[in-house]
Amino acid sequence: MVKIMAEKKHKKETKAKEKVSPKQIAERIKKSAEIMVKQIEKQEDPEFTTMQRGKSNVVWDEKKGYLALGDKEIKRTFLNIAHARKFMQTTLIMQKTQDYLLNNKTASIREIYYELKHTIKGTKENTFEGQDESDPIIVDLEHSVDTIREKLNLHANPKGTLYGNITLKDKMHNNDKFNASKLGRGGWSIMSRIEPEEIELLETDAEYLLVCETEAMFERLIEEGYPKPNKCLLIGTGGQAARGARRLIHRIHEELDLPVYVFTDGDPYGWYIYSVIKQGSMALAAHSEFMSVPDAKYIGMTLDDVKNYELENVTEHMKEGDVKRAKEMMAYPWFQNKEWQDQLKKAITQKIRIEQQALANKKLDFVATHYLPEKIRNNEFLP
Amino acid sequence: MVKIMAEKKHKKETKAKEKVSPKQIAERIKKSAEIMVKQIEKQEDPEFTTMQRGKSNVVWDEKKGYLALGDKEIKRTFLNIAHARKFMQTTLIMQKTQDYLLNNKTASIREIYYELKHTIKGTKENTFEGQDESDPIIVDLEHSVDTIREKLNLHANPKGTLYGNITLKDKMHNNDKFNASKLGRGGWSIMSRIEPEEIELLETDAEYLLVCETEAMFERLIEEGYPKPNKCLLIGTGGQAARGARRLIHRIHEELDLPVYVFTDGDPYGWYIYSVIKQGSMALAAHSEFMSVPDAKYIGMTLDDVKNYELENVTEHMKEGDVKRAKEMMAYPWFQNKEWQDQLKKAITQKIRIEQQALANKKLDFVATHYLPEKIRNNEFLP
Numbered sequence: 001m002v003k004i005m006a007e008k009k010h011k012k013e014t015k016a017k018e019k020v021s022p023k024q025i026a027e028r029i030k031k032s033a034e035i036m037v038k039q040i041e042k043q044e045d046p047e048f049t050t051m052q053r054g055k056s057n058v059v060w061d062e063k064k065g066y067l068a069l070g071d072k073e074i075k076r077t078f079l080n081i082a083h084a085r086k087f088m089q090t091t092l093i094m095q096k097t098q099d100y101l102l103n104n105k106t107a108s109i110r111e112i113y114y115e116l117k118h119t120i121k122g123t124k125e126n127t128f129e130g131q132d133e134s135d136p137i138i139v140d141l142e143h144s145v146d147t148i149r150e151k152l153n154l155h156a157n158p159k160g161t162l163y164g165n166i167t168l169k170d171k172m173h174n175n176d177k178f179n180a181s182k183l184g185r186g187g188w189s190i191m192s193r194i195e196p197e198e199i200e201l202l203e204t205d206a207e208y209l210l211v212c213e214t215e216a217m218f219e220r221l222i223e224e225g226y227p228k229p230n231k232c233l234l235i236g237t238g239g240q241a242a243r244g245a246r247r248l249i250h251r252i253h254e255e256l257d258l259p260v261y262v263f264t265d266g267d268p269y270g271w272y273i274y275s276v277i278k279q280g281s282m283a284l285a286a287h288s289e290f291m292s293v294p295d296a297k298y299i300g301m302t303l304d305d306v307k308n309y310e311l312e313n314v315t316e317h318m319k320e321g322d323v324k325r326a327k328e329m330m331a332y333p334w335f336q337n338k339e340w341q342d343q344l345k346k347a348i349t350q351k352i353r354i355e356q357q358a359l360a361n362k363k364l365d366f367v368a369t370h371y372l373p374e375k376i377r378n379n380e381f382l383p
Numbered sequence: 384m385v386k387i388m389a390e391k392k393h394k395k396e397t398k399a400k401e402k403v404s405p406k407q408i409a410e411r412i413k414k415s416a417e418i419m420v421k422q423i424e425k426q427e428d429p430e431f432t433t434m435q436r437g438k439s440n441v442v443w444d445e446k447k448g449y450l451a452l453g454d455k456e457i458k459r460t461f462l463n464i465a466h467a468r469k470f471m472q473t474t475l476i477m478q479k480t481q482d483y484l485l486n487n488k489t490a491s492i493r494e495i496y497y498e499l500k501h502t503i504k505g506t507k508e509n510t511f512e513g514q515d516e517s518d519p520i521i522v523d524l525e526h527s528v529d530t531i532r533e534k535l536n537l538h539a540n541p542k543g544t545l546y547g548n549i550t551l552k553d554k555m556h557n558n559d560k561f562n563a564s565k566l567g568r569g570g571w572s573i574m575s576r577i578e579p580e581e582i583e584l585l586e587t588d589a590e591y592l593l594v595c596e597t598e599a600m601f602e603r604l605i606e607e608g609y610p611k612p613n614k615c616l617l618i619g620t621g622g623q624a625a626r627g628a629r630r631l632i633h634r635i636h637e638e639l640d641l642p643v644y645v646f647t648d649g650d651p652y653g654w655y656i657y658s659v660i661k662q663g664s665m666a667l668a669a670h671s672e673f674m675s676v677p678d679a680k681y682i683g684m685t686l687d688d689v690k691n692y693e694l695e696n697v698t699e700h701m702k703e704g705d706v707k708r709a710k711e712m713m714a715y716p717w718f719q720n721k722e723w724q725d726q727l728k729k730a731i732t733q734k735i736r737i738e739q740q741a742l743a744n745k746k747l748d749f750v751a752t753h754y755l756p757e758k759i760r761n762n763e764f765l766p
Contacts, residue, residue: 108599111743170567184553189572216491360494
């Protein structure tokens, strides 16, 4: 009972964080800046607080089912010589992102770096020497105002494609409404930022979302006409899912209440892609609540498929790097269950991998007519 | 006069090649196979003819304005031990692609590899050991039946995005009609195969096509509302343009008669991306007539932009690999003009590069309000 209540409270908090408006975020930045100004007026050393990052402050939150950031904070002060440059950079990023938020502008993290780079008047010092200086400051600010980069109107490159009977609305673009099953076989190119105040998910008759690692499998399933009769939405991530794709997967699950099935190559890299969609990643542990889908299930490929579907002839050898990755993954707390330990052990001992597209060895349409429908009918998922 | 007539004849030939139907290609494959069968029946050694590839058979066709394949042929015969395995593989690929063509199926080059891989009955020999065995056979077949992979219903991975007021129709998908300016800011995900018998370009009010190297610049121009008032279509290639994107650029130019302006980073890699769109590449020299746009113009970035737009502060150092690439490019026949020799020399001596996104240093919207409109108004292009 207590557990359920705690879960409910957490869901409510996440929803509130999700719904925070650009104005509210701008307000938080302003407050943080006002505190600094007051400190300066009082001739105190101005301070900026953010969260500590890196492995030492990443926790596996078993209850929530995802990786999260711990509660270790770090303070940065202007009069500390080791902090002064970063402090200056932080205030620049604060000022600029507030500007974006108040003027409905968005920018890529490369653009904000270029926009802010200049030589400080009367010195030979540049504000930033490279994007490797501005990127971590953006993360500092995300944590400091308790939000994600997307809600600071920043983004990285887009990647990934959506297909299926779902109607979206882009409120920032003439309120365009479009259905992702009516754009030919190409599908909709997922934007780098998929925030609810801009992109609305209007309606769908789909019963689940299938996430595919390869764009080629995404195209295969469209060619086979899989989505319509199976009432499914498709997202092709093209390898590791980009932030925009992860946000969309998360939102489809949360807002439309659709189960998420992940379909990757049967190798440690594919399984890792799955685990990032499900439980988040070390690097973005702070943002799991916006991006992860702890309820996601794994549909394939597994090394058991090799025998079950007689694919012995079309396995590939695993490279040493993959074996090493599998060994590391065996130790991750979120792979501590019989099913995954089993898969990883098989990978390490058999040293084979099996690609999604190897199913073409049966027949091109086998994946659509047999593999996926059977797995779903028999509830044959890995956790 | 003779030159103009020769050009017209060439255009006509290309159009005919463009319009060839799946059935016609299947027929060509069949004919080639029938010749083999007759040879076998006469107890002769069956033969397969294709074009020689590689640098020694690539020519720079100055009149046509693109790289082309020369006329050196190679013959493969079954009874030559060095050819026997490849011969067997060729007939497998011929049979399978004909099958695709007659049944309206398409497949990725990875899928056809998997579909055909098996152990030959009564032996321990596999038909293919890896995709590196099937890919070159596909190219052999393309040349042998004088077409492109796409018209064999094969494709590689999709990449690239289309935005702007153009209506497309997908004849293979419920005759979907959609306008690429009404899909929100995400745009349409360009398919891996953009063949006229499947995807029709219906109408547009655009006056030119702007091709952007980075997806981030593509997003910037959409956010700034650039395409509509400037009557322009946008394609973001995300680096080197994929075959589908190149086909679409080529077709928009040929069928809709729109000028093509290419906008890349100001560095040898970006300029090479431009030259592949314009004149084709060594590797795909045989397909230039389907993919190249010899009339394309280069809008930026140039190293002269650095001074003209006061971007000295936001250049990047060029890596040694880029310097080496620039030196190689100086020797290419299609860079033998004053403007490009000038740029390449500057790159080599100044060792700087300038990114598209560096324009954000002026202001985020500078590219849309000043840079592009001024260049177009003043006709400031490189050839």
